[in-house]
Amino acid sequence: MLKRLISSWKLHKFSILMVLISMLFYASFAYDLVRTDFIKLLTLLVALVILCFKLVQFQKWNFKFLFIAGVLFRLVFLIAEPNLSQDFYRFIWDGELICNLKNPYIYLPNVLIEQKDLFIANAQELYNGMGDLSPKFYSNYPPLNQLIFALAALLGGKTVLGSVIVMRIVIILADIGIVYFGRKLLKNLNRSTHLIFWYFLNPLVLVELTGNLHFEGVMLFFFVWSLYLLSINKWKSGAIIYAFSIMVKLVPILFLPLFLTHFKFKKSIAFYSVVGVTIVALLAPFYTPEFFVNYSETVGLWFSNFEFNAGLYNLIKHIAIQFDAKPWELIKTYGKITPTITIIVVLLFTFIQKNKKLGTLITAMLFVLTIYYFISPTVHPWYVIFLILLTIFTDFKFPLIWSASIVLSYWAYGQSDFKEHMGFLFVEYIAVYGFLIYELITLHNKKRLFCKN
Numbered sequence: 001m002l003k004r005l006i007s008s009w010k011l012h013k014f015s016i017l018m019v020l021i022s023m024l025f026y027a028s029f030a031y032d033l034v035r036t037d038f039i040k041l042l043t044l045l046v047a048l049v050i051l052c053f054k055l056v057q058f059q060k061w062n063f064k065f066l067f068i069a070g071v072l073f074r075l076v077f078l079i080a081e082p083n084l085s086q087d088f089y090r091f092i093w094d095g096e097l098i099c100n101l102k103n104p105y106i107y108l109p110n111v112l113i114e115q116k117d118l119f120i121a122n123a124q125e126l127y128n129g130m131g132d133l134s135p136k137f138y139s140n141y142p143p144l145n146q147l148i149f150a151l152a153a154l155l156g157g158k159t160v161l162g163s164v165i166v167m168r169i170v171i172i173l174a175d176i177g178i179v180y181f182g183r184k185l186l187k188n189l190n191r192s193t194h195l196i197f198w199y200f201l202n203p204l205v206l207v208e209l210t211g212n213l214h215f216e217g218v219m220l221f222f223f224v225w226s227l228y229l230l231s232i233n234k235w236k237s238g239a240i241i242y243a244f245s246i247m248v249k250l251v252p253i254l255f256l257p258l259f260l261t262h263f264k265f266k267k268s269i270a271f272y273s274v275v276g277v278t279i280v281a282l283l284a285p286f287y288t289p290e291f292f293v294n295y296s297e298t299v300g301l302w303f304s305n306f307e308f309n310a311g312l313y314n315l316i317k318h319i320a321i322q323f324d325a326k327p328w329e330l331i332k333t334y335g336k337i338t339p340t341i342t343i344i345v346v347l348l349f350t351f352i353q354k355n356k357k358l359g360t361l362i363t364a365m366l367f368v369l370t371i372y373y374f375i376s377p378t379v380h381p382w383y384v385i386f387l388i389l390l391t392i393f394t395d396f397k398f399p400l401i402w403s404a405s406i407v408l409s410y411w412a413y414g415q416s417d418f419k420e421h422m423g424f425l426f427v428e429y430i431a432v433y434g435f436l437i438y439e440l441i442t443l444h445n446k447k448r449l450f451c452k453n
């Protein structure tokens with residue numbers, strides 16, 4: 001046993017040291033970072049990006065080593081409260097509502113908090129933690145996500161940290177599931193299986209999912225599981241699991257039209273029917289006459305009221321202001337136009353691009369979502385994680401560049417008014433646009449613009 005350990009150390013000592021250093025950096029990030037300290041935040045993330053790149057480069061054929069490293073990195077965060085996001089307070093609040101048989105889609109926190117003897121455990125702490133914005137709106141998290149919140153509230157021992165640990169375990173297990181089904185899907189697409197570690201070891205994934213408890217990872221677990229089932233012609237099961245993905249986060253709805261040309265017409269209708277029935281079944285326990293009104297109004301706010309880390313929108317706003325446009329009016333007008341542009345883009349990729357092969361379908365998904373984010377007025381760092389997973393099944397790599405450059409948007413976290421640094425956003429998007437253009441030209445010359453698998 002000792003000889004084996006000595007042999008492993010001699011063989012992998014540099015990689016082992018990089019894992020240990022990474023764990024120390026993640027520990028510093030989780031337990032000793034105030035989000036207003038942008039310099040420390042940036043330094044840690046840049047160092048972790050470099051270490052991630054070198055680890056995959058040195059050990060890309062050593063699945064066990066990289067998998068254990070990824071799990072260890074996640075366990076570092078286990079008992080830490082998120083330090084870059086307040087969303088987890090609302091997660092626990094919604095979970096407490098469900099555990100008390102209350103519908104989170106019809107109760108506003110800022111109304112409930114006025115009640116005497118409120119049934120929600122740690123109600124005042126949760127309410128204060130949400131900040132000023134979230135309590136004013138109805139919950140916008142889909143039903144399957146709500147059930148995870150309820151599980152966290154139920155098993156969390158009536159403590160905030162207990163609920164945080166339960167949610168974090170769910171997210172870690174989801175990431176492990178992504179590795180499992182992602183490797184299988186990569187094999188079926190005749191791609192190298194080590195590519196899954198560009199997701200599993202990516203610092204943005206670790207910080208925003210495991211660290212800050214965003215549930216994109218759970219959505220992506222169901223999403224990649226569904227694609228794997230499609231790759232082995234189990235489309236009915238794939239449709240059910242795809243609906244689960246939508247019911248964690250709504251983003252996969254964007255891709256539904258693409259399946260119209262992936263399947264034959266009758267099969268696509270059957271696929272949509274299974275997805276629709278599953279969604280209705282998951283929505284049913286939460287249905288009330290107020291549900292659709294409250295939910296659609298809350299979701300609509302993301303298009304017409306909020307802006308963060310935007311690319312094209314910031315350029316348009318800068319030009320519009322020169323002509324005396326009012327920013328608060330512009331965002332509302334822009335928010336009405338964005339869904340229309342998105343629908344046009346999706347339809348173009350549905351009917352112009354042939355999506356018969358699964359690899360081509362995934363590449364179309366990558367570009368639909370990329371364009372949507374390019375025109376969106378709100379692009380939080382964790383949004384890009386979907387692109388990171390999609391890109392490993394294609395010939396494109398620009399989302400990996402974005403996952404590194406988007407850390408510049410954290411500058412706003414250190415400002416009392418969340419004012420963004422336009423210079424940093426310029427660098428972020430120039431890096432992404434530049435690398436994307438380079439890849440489009442290079443792959444077009446090689447006649448590999450869209451994956452052929």
